[in-house]
Amino acid sequence: MFGMNADWSLEVFERYFTIGDYAGGEARWCPGCGDHGVLTAIHKLLRDEQVPPETTVAVSGIGCSSRLPHYMGTYGFHGLHGRALPIACGIKSRRPELDVWVATGDGDCFSIGTAHWIHAIRYNMDMTVLAFDNSVYGLTKAQTSPTSPLGFKTNTHPTGAILPPLNPLTTTLGITNVSFVAQVVDWSPPLLYEVIKAAHRHKGTGFVRIIQRCPVFSDSVSKALQNSPERVLLLQHEKGIPIDASAKRQFPNSITHDPSDLAAARAVAEDTSRIPVGLLYQNTDALCYETLSSRGTEFTVKKRLAGINAALDRFTI
Amino acid sequence: MEASQEVERAVQSELIHEHIVEIVSDSGEGAQKAGQTFGAVCARMGNGVWTVEIIPAEIKPPARSPAGASGIRIRLGSKYITNMGDEADLVVAFNEQVLYSRIANGAYKAGTILLIENKWRDDPVPEIQAQYKRALAEFKENGLIVHELALEEACREITSNPRVGKNMFVLGMLCHIYTRDVELARNEIATIFKRKSKEVVEQNYRLLQAGYDFASDNLDFRYEIPPQQVREGKRFIVTNGNTALGLGVMASGMELVAMYPITPATSASHYLADVFHEVGGFVHQAEDEIAAIGFAIGSSFAGKTACTITSGPGLALKTEMLALAVMAEIPLVLAVVQRGGPSTGLPTKVEQGDLLASIFGEPGDAPKVVVAPATIEECLHFVVMSRRLAETFRTPVVLLTDANLATGQQPYPRPEPSSEWLAPPIDQTDWDPQIPPYNWDPQTGLSPRPVPGMVDGHYVLTGLAHTNESKVAYDSKSNQLGCDMRSRKLAALANTLKAPTVYGDPEGDLLVVGWGSTLGAIQEAVDRTRAQGYKVSSLHLRFISPLEPGLKEIFSRFRKVMTVEINYSDDLSAPLITRENRRYSQLAWILRASTLVDVDCWSVVLGAPLQPGMIHKVLLERLSSKED
Ligand SMILES: Cc1ncc(C[n+]2csc(CCOP(=O)(O)OP(=O)(O)O)c2C)c(N)n1
Ligand code: SF4
Ligand SMILES: [Mg+2]
Numbered sequence: 001m002f003g004m005n006a007d008w009s010l011e012v013f014e015r016y017f018t019i020g021d022y023a024g025g026e027a028r029w030c031p032g033c034g035d036h037g038v039l040t041a042i043h044k045l046l047r048d049e050q051v052p053p054e055t056t057v058a059v060s061g062i063g064c065s066s067r068l069p070h071y072m073g074t075y076g077f078h079g080l081h082g083r084a085l086p087i088a089c090g091i092k093s094r095r096p097e098l099d100v101w102v103a104t105g106d107g108d109c110f111s112i113g114t115a116h117w118i119h120a121i122r123y124n125m126d127m128t129v130l131a132f133d134n135s136v137y138g139l140t141k142a143q144t145s146p147t148s149p150l151g152f153k154t155n156t157h158p159t160g161a162i163l164p165p166l167n168p169l170t171t172t173l174g175i176t177n178v179s180f181v182a183q184v185v186d187w188s189p190p191l192l193y194e195v196i197k198a199a200h201r202h203k204g205t206g207f208v209r210i211i212q213r214c215p216v217f218s219d220s221v222s223k224a225l226q227n228s229p230e231r232v233l234l235l236q237h238e239k240g241i242p243i244d245a246s247a248k249r250q251f252p253n254s255i256t257h258d259p260s261d262l263a264a265a266r267a268v269a270e271d272t273s274r275i276p277v278g279l280l281y282q283n284t285d286a287l288c289y290e291t292l293s294s295r296g297t298e299f300t301v302k303k304r305l306a307g308i309n310a311a312l313d314r315f316t317i
Numbered sequence: 318m319e320a321s322q323e324v325e326r327a328v329q330s331e332l333i334h335e336h337i338v339e340i341v342s343d344s345g346e347g348a349q350k351a352g353q354t355f356g357a358v359c360a361r362m363g364n365g366v367w368t369v370e371i372i373p374a375e376i377k378p379p380a381r382s383p384a385g386a387s388g389i390r391i392r393l394g395s396k397y398i399t400n401m402g403d404e405a406d407l408v409v410a411f412n413e414q415v416l417y418s419r420i421a422n423g424a425y426k427a428g429t430i431l432l433i434e435n436k437w438r439d440d441p442v443p444e445i446q447a448q449y450k451r452a453l454a455e456f457k458e459n460g461l462i463v464h465e466l467a468l469e470e471a472c473r474e475i476t477s478n479p480r481v482g483k484n485m486f487v488l489g490m491l492c493h494i495y496t497r498d499v500e501l502a503r504n505e506i507a508t509i510f511k512r513k514s515k516e517v518v519e520q521n522y523r524l525l526q527a528g529y530d531f532a533s534d535n536l537d538f539r540y541e542i543p544p545q546q547v548r549e550g551k552r553f554i555v556t557n558g559n560t561a562l563g564l565g566v567m568a569s570g571m572e573l574v575a576m577y578p579i580t581p582a583t584s585a586s587h588y589l590a591d592v593f594h595e596v597g598g599f600v601h602q603a604e605d606e607i608a609a610i611g612f613a614i615g616s617s618f619a620g621k622t623a624c625t626i627t628s629g630p631g632l633a634l635k636t637e638m639l640a641l642a643v644m645a646e647i648p649l650v651l652a653v654v655q656r657g658g659p660s661t662g663l664p665t666k667v668e669q670g671d672l673l674a675s676i677f678g679e680p681g682d683a684p685k686v687v688v689a690p691a692t693i694e695e696c697l698h699f700v701v702m703s704r705r706l707a708e709t710f711r712t713p714v715v716l717l718t719d720a721n722l723a724t725g726q727q728p729y730p731r732p733e734p735s736s737e738w739l740a741p742p743i744d745q746t747d748w749d750p751q752i753p754p755y756n757w758d759p760q761t762g763l764s765p766r767p768v769p770g771m772v773d774g775h776y777v778l779t780g781l782a783h784t785n786e787s788k789v790a791y792d793s794k795s796n797q798l799g800c801d802m803r804s805r806k807l808a809a810l811a812n813t814l815k816a817p818t819v820y821g822d823p824e825g826d827l828l829v830v831g832w833g834s835t836l837g838a839i840q841e842a843v844d845r846t847r848a849q850g851y852k853v854s855s856l857h858l859r860f861i862s863p864l865e866p867g868l869k870e871i872f873s874r875f876r877k878v879m880t881v882e883i884n885y886s887d888d889l890s891a892p893l894i895t896r897e898n899r900r901y902s903q904l905a906w907i908l909r910a911s912t913l914v915d916v917d918c919w920s921v922v923l924g925a926p927l928q929p930g931m932i933h934k935v936l937l938e939r940l941s942s943k944e945d
Binding site for chain 1: 357360361552553554555556560564567568570572573575592594595596597598599601603604605607608609611612613614615616617618619620621623637638641728731732734735736739769770771772773774775776777778779780781788789
C-alpha cells in the first residue's frame with residue numbers, strides 16, 4: 001500500500017514505546033519525595049532511548065527508594081535489604097543483553113549492602129546503579145544512616161548522629177576497576193536526566209549518588225543544601241555531562257573537571273565543603289565482568305553434551 | 318627384576334574377599350595421592366573400592382604429631398563396597414606419631430599389619446629415637462604385626478628427595494602386596510604427571526617398580542582379591558562425591574555456579590573451575606555466601622537456573638535468600654556438603670546436622686524440596702534431578718551431601734547424558750498478557766514462569782506477600798493463598814513419589830531408617846545382624862521434604878523403628894534425660910512428627926563416618942533390650 005514496505009512499516013510503528021510502556025503502578029512515595037523525580041527521569045530516558053521494556057529489568061533492595069521497580073512497566077526484582085547488587089549481577093551474568101537498573105538507598109547500599117557495593121563496582125557489569133541518598137532510613141522511620149550528618153537527630157540517635165558521615169564518593173572512587181561515578185541532586189530535573197542518561201549509556205557500572213529529598217524524615221538536610229545553592233559545585237568538561245542554562249542559574253559555582261582524571265576526581269570528592277554535581281570519573285575501557293561470566297552462553301546442545309562426555313571419559317575405568 | 322620374580326614365585330598369595338588399607342603420614346607426603354591411585358588401579362581391575370581421606374586436624378600441624386595425621390583409607394573387595402568398613406587390615410605409616418590419632422579413632426585391631434618407616438630408630442635426636450621405640454613397643458603390645466622398613470633409604474637410590482617420592486614407592490609396594498597389575502599403575506602415573514616433564518614421569522615409574530621389588534624382597538605375605546563384580550559390559554567411572562556434584566551440574570545443563578569457598582564443599586567448585594568452560598559454564602566466586610546465592614537467584618530469575626554450593630556456615634548466611642527464592646518461587650539448586658556444626662564446628666569432618674536447618678531454617682513458612690543422595694553416584698544424578706524439580710515446581714531444591722560422600726571415591730556406572738538432561742533453552746516467546754505471573758493451579762500450586770525478554774511477561778518479583786499478579790498484598794486472603802499455594806507444591810511432588818523399598822524382610826522386630834551417606838554402613842550392619850538370625854531391616858530416604866509416602870504403614874510392620882544418623886541426640890541413659898525431654902536426632906524428629914510412631918534413634922557426632930561394626934553393636938543392643 002502506498003508503495004511502502006510492510007515489514008518496514010511494522011517495525012517502525014509497532015515497536016515505538018511511550019512513557020506509558022515504562023510506567024507501572026502508581027508511585028506511593030510521599031508528596032515532595034525526591035524519588036518521584038528520579039522515576040520520571042528514568043521513564044523519560046527509556047522512552048527517549050527506546051529500550052524495549054521486555055529486556056529491561058529494574059532491581060532493588062528494600063527501602064522507600066527500593067519500591068521503584070513496582071512503578072516500572074518492565075521486569076522488576078524487588079529483592080532483599082542490601083542485596084540488590086548481587087541479584088542484578090546474577091541477572092546480567094548469563095543474560096548480558098538485558099538492560100539492568102539498580103535502585104538502592106543509603107542504608108541499603110552503604111550499610112547492609114556494603115560488601116556488595118564494593119564488589120559490584122569491581123565487577124563493573126554494564127548496569128545503571130542509582131543510590132538514593134536521603135541521609136536517613138526512610139522506610140523504617142528515621143534511623144541514622146551511614147550518610148546522616150554529624151549531630152542529625154534520629155530515632156536511634158535522639159541527641160544526634162555520633163559519627164561523621166561516610167563519604168560514598170571517595171569510597172566508590174577508591175575501588176579498583178571503578179568506571180563511572182557521578183553525583184546529582186534530585187531537585188534539578190534537567191541535570192538529573194542528563195546524569196542518569198550518561199550513566200545508562202556508559203558501558204560498565206554507571207554509579208550515581210542521588211542526593212534525595214525526604215521531606216518527612218530528613219527535610220533539614222536537603223533544605224540546608226537547597227537554601228545554599230552556592231555549596232553545589234557544577235563539574236564542567238567537554239568529556240563530562242552537559243549542563244544546561246537552568247542548572248547554571250540554579251547553581252552559581254562551577255569548576256572544570258576532567259572526568260578521565262581519577263586523582264582529580266578523588267580530590268573533588270574529598271572536599272566535603274562542596275557538593276560536586278556532574279561526572280566525577282569515567283573510564284570507558286574498564287573490564288566488564290559479564291564478558292567473562294557470559295562465555296559459553298552460545299554453546300549448542302551438541303557442544304554441551306560433547307563437553308560433559310569428555311569430562312566423564314576422564315574418569316572412565 | 319629377575320630376583321624379584323623368583324621371590325614372587327616363592328611367596329604364595331592368600332585368597333581373600335576384602336581388605337582395608339591405610340596410608341598415614343604427615344601432611345604433604347603424598348599419602349592421599351598414592352592411596353587414590355591405588356584405589357583407581359583396584360577399580361580398574363574390577364574390584365569394589367571405597368576410599369576415605371584422613372584429614373589433619375590442623376592446617377599446618379607440626380611434623381610427627383598426632384594432630385597432623387594425614388592420609389587415606391582404601392577398602393577394597395571382591396564385591397561392591399559401600400563404606401569405609403571397620404578396623405584396617407594393613408597400614409603403611411611414615412612415622413609412628415601420626416598413628417596415635419588413628420588408634421584413638423579405633424582404626425586398628427590386633428592383627429593389623431603395620432609397615433612403618435624405620436629411619437626414626439636412628440634419628441640424631443635422642444628424644445625422637447625414644448618416642449619411636451616406645452611407640453613400637455606399645456603397638457606390638459596391642460597386637461599390631463609390625464614390619465619396620467627402610468622406605469626412605471630405598472627411595473634414596475632413585476631420588477634425592479625421598480620425602481616427595483616415597484608415595485609412589487608405597488604404591489608399588491601395595492601393587493605387589495595385592496597382586497595388582499603394575500601396568501595399570503604406570504598408566505595412572507602417566508595421567509597424574511601429564512603436565513610434568515618426561516623425566517618426572519620416568520622417575521615415578523622407577524619409584525613404583527622399586528617399591529614393587531622392595532615388597533617382593535622384604536615381605537613374606539601377599540594377597541589376592543579377585544573381582545566378582547558384574548559390570549555387564551557397562552562402562553564405569555571413579556570419582557569422589559564432590560566431583561560427582563560437579564559432573565552433575567554439567568550434565569544438568571546448568572550454566573552457572575556461584576560460590577564462596579568453604580570446606581568441605583569447595584573442591585566441587587575447584588573441579589568445575591577446571592572444566593566448566595568446556596560445556597560453556599562459569600564459576601562465580603562471590604564476595605560472600607549471601608552474594609553467591611543472590612547471584613545464582615538473579616541468574617535463575619533471568620531464566621538460567623543456577624546452582625550454589627556451600628556447607629553449614631554458608632547455609633546459615635544463605636537463609637534469607639533461600640526464603641526469598643521460596644517466597645517468589647525462583648528455581649535454584651543449593652548443594653550443601655555437610656560438615657560438623659554448630660558454628661565453625663568441625664570444618665573437615667562429616668556430620669548430618671543440617672537437615673532440620675535445611676527444612677525449617679528460615680523464619681516464616683518456607684516449604685522447599687530437600688533431597689539427600691546416599692551414594693557418590695547419586696550425587697551426580699541428584700543434581701540433574703534437582704534442576705528439573707526446581708524448574709517444574711518453581712522452587713529452591715536443597716541437596717544435602719556430606720564430607721564423607723564429598724571425599725570418598727567409588728566406581729559407579731558411567732552416566733550416559735542425553736539432551737533431555739540439559740536445561741531447555743530459555744523460552745522467549747511472547748507471554749499471554751491474560752496470564753498472571755503466578756497462575757497457580759489450585760490443585761497443585763504449580764504455575765508457568767515468565768522470563769525477562771518475553772514480551773508482555775513483565776512482572777515485579779517481590780519477597781513481600783503478593784497476589785498471583787505479583788502485586789504486593791498485605792491482606793489476609795492473599796497471604797493465606799500464597800502460603801497455601803507454595804505448600805501445595807510439596808504435596809503435588811509427594812504425590813509423584815513412590816514408597817521407599819525396605820532392605821531386608823518387609824516386617825520384623827526392628828526397622829532402621831537412615832538418609833544420606835550412611836546407606837552402605839547401615840546395610841552392612843543389617844546384613845551382619847540378619848546373618849545372626851535377627852529380624853532387622855532398613856530403609857533409606859532420599860526425599861525428606863516432602864517425605865516419601867507410605868512410611869506409617871511400613872513402620873507398622875515392625876515392632877520397633879529407629880533412625881541411625883550422624884548428628885546429635887540425647888542418650889536416654891545420660892543424666893537428666895527422660896523420654897519426655899530427650900532431644901532426638903534430626904530425621905527422628907521429622908519421622909515422629911509425621912507418622913506419630915514412637916521412632917527411636919541412635920546418633921553420634923564423632924566427626925567420622927559411621928562404621929558397620931558400630932551400628933551392628935547398636936542393633937544387637939536394641940534388639941535385646943527388654944524395654945519397649
Ligand atoms: C535484613 C533486614 N534488616 C532490616 C530490614 C529493615 N529495613 C528495611 S528498609 C531499611 C532501611 C532503609 O533505608 P534506606 O536504604 O536508606 O532506604 P530509604 O527508605 O531511605 O529509601 C531497613 C533497616 C530489612 N528489611 N531487612
Ligand atoms: S519517607 Fe521520605 S524517602 Fe520515604 S517516601 Fe516518604 S519522603 Fe520519600
Ligand atoms: Mg535512605
